[in-house]
Amino acid sequence: MIVDIRQLQSATNDILQICPRFRLLVIGKTGVGKSSLIQQAFGINEVHVSEHRRGEADIDKEFIAPENQRFVLHDSQGFEAGDSDCFITAKDFIDRRRKMPDLRDKIHAVWLCLSIPHADGRLLESGVEEFLKLRKEILGDIPIIVVFTKHDVFVDKLELDAMDSDEYEEAALEVLKNDTLSKLCIQPLKEIAGTDILHTIVSTKKECESTIIQLIDLTTTNVEKFVASEAALTMMIAQRVDIGLKVKASIAIGKKRCWRGISSSMNFIGFTMLDCLSVIHKDVIDVWNFNDPHCVRHVCFHNTGC
Ligand SMILES: Nc1nc2c(ncn2[C@@H]2O[C@H](COP(=O)(O)OP(=O)(O)O)[C@@H](O)[C@H]2O)c(=O)[nH]1
Numbered sequence: 032m033i034v035d036i037r038q039l040q041s042a043t044n045d046i047l048q049i050c051p052r053f054r055l056l057v058i059g060k061t062g063v064g065k066s067s068l069i070q071q072a073f074g075i076n077e078v079h080v081s082e083h084r085r086g087e088a089d090i091d092k093e094f095i096a097p098e099n100q101r102f103v104l105h106d107s108q109g110f111e112a113g114d115s116d117c118f119i120t121a122k123d124f125i126d127r128r129r130k131m132p133d134l135r136d137k138i139h140a141v142w143l144c145l146s147i148p149h150a151d152g153r154l155l156e157s158g159v160e161e162f163l164k165l166r167k168e169i170l171g172d173i174p175i176i177v178v179f180t181k182h183d184v185f186v187d188k189l190e191l192d193a194m195d196s197d198e199y200e201e202a203a204l205e206v207l208k209n210d211t212l213s214k215l216c217i218q219p220l221k222e223i224a225g226t227d228i229l230h231t232i233v234s235t236k237k238e239c240e241s242t243i244i245q246l247i248d249l250t251t252t253n254v255e256k257f258v259a260s261e262a263a264l265t266m267m268i269a270q271r272v273d274i275g276l277k278v279k280a281s282i283a284i285g286k287k288r289c290w291r292g293i294s295s296s297m298n299f300i301g302f303t304m305l306d307c308l309s310v311i312h313k314d315v316i317d318v319w320n321f322n323d324p325h326c327v328r329h330v331c332f333h334n335t336g337c
């Protein structure tokens with residue numbers, strides 16, 4: 032029997048052909064922590080945002096980091112009071128992308144970044160409030176997650192205030208943190224956007240990595256449910272903090288073809304063991320999405336046979 036090695040397609044190839052990059056729109060005022068968050072979540076050295084005017088991110092421009100080709104970012108500044116231009120630009124941009132027929136061109140998720148307000152501060156600018164109220168009309172099924180940033184700054188301030196007022200007691204402080212967050216952020220958000228609004232709180236401090244993992248899990252789950260499984264798998268591949276999610280993606284992709292193939296031997300008939308293992312190896316390497324510009328990890332399998 033004559034066999035062609037090209038028939039032995041990897042399962043990641045199929046998925047990445049449909050959705051080669053996870054396309055994320057991040058909205059938020061300058062300084063809220065967007066770039067730091069993206070850098071940590073996707074293992075990027077530096078986010079270079081194209082500017083439309085001085086200091087204003089150009090939402091249309093795609094940012095793809097050389098060290099992570101599985102992710103594309105669109106960056107939008109926040110919708111400040113008295114400036115309706117940004118709001119309209121973002122709305123039009125999302126509308127255009129929604130009309131594009133291919134999954135690869137659509138926006139797969141939106142992160143709306145907000146800072147945690149001070150005790151007497153206002154949570155939402157009027158533009159953001161309007162965006163949230165109209166989100167179903169503007170976004171359709173695209174998941175939007177409200178991300179409260181710099182949790183560590185909020186916690187530090189609360190602890191300092193508590194120490195000053197001699198009310199420092201560990202358990203009471205935990206309750207105070209939760210109550211304050213609920214009062215300043217979660218309740219006002221739900222009053223405006225409804226109880227079904229997705230939200231989470233993050234900090235980019237290394238010791239707070241679990242908060243970024245939570246955001247990624249929330250995003251992936253909702254992309255899987257409301258957008259497409261291919262986009263969710265690309266997100267699992269693109270992100271670089273949640274190891275558990277990588278394992279989950281490896282299993283999901285493995286199940287798609289290779290491992291079922293091994294047990295039935297159907298997909299691998301006529302190929303050498305090395306050919307078969309090479310394809311599985313490629314799928315696993317693709318899922319882990321290492322920063323590997325010279326493809327060393329793809330090549331070493333063939334060279335070492337391991
Ligand atoms: N303490 C603390 N600082 C942060 C955090 N996220 C961002 N920053 C800092 O806030 C500033 C603005 O962050 P940046 O990511 O550039 O915000 P952007 O303008 O929204 O992209 C930088 O000095 C960051 O180092 C955080 O979670 N905790």
Ligand SMILES: [Mg+2]
Binds near residue numbers: 065066067078080
């Ligand atoms: Mg930035």
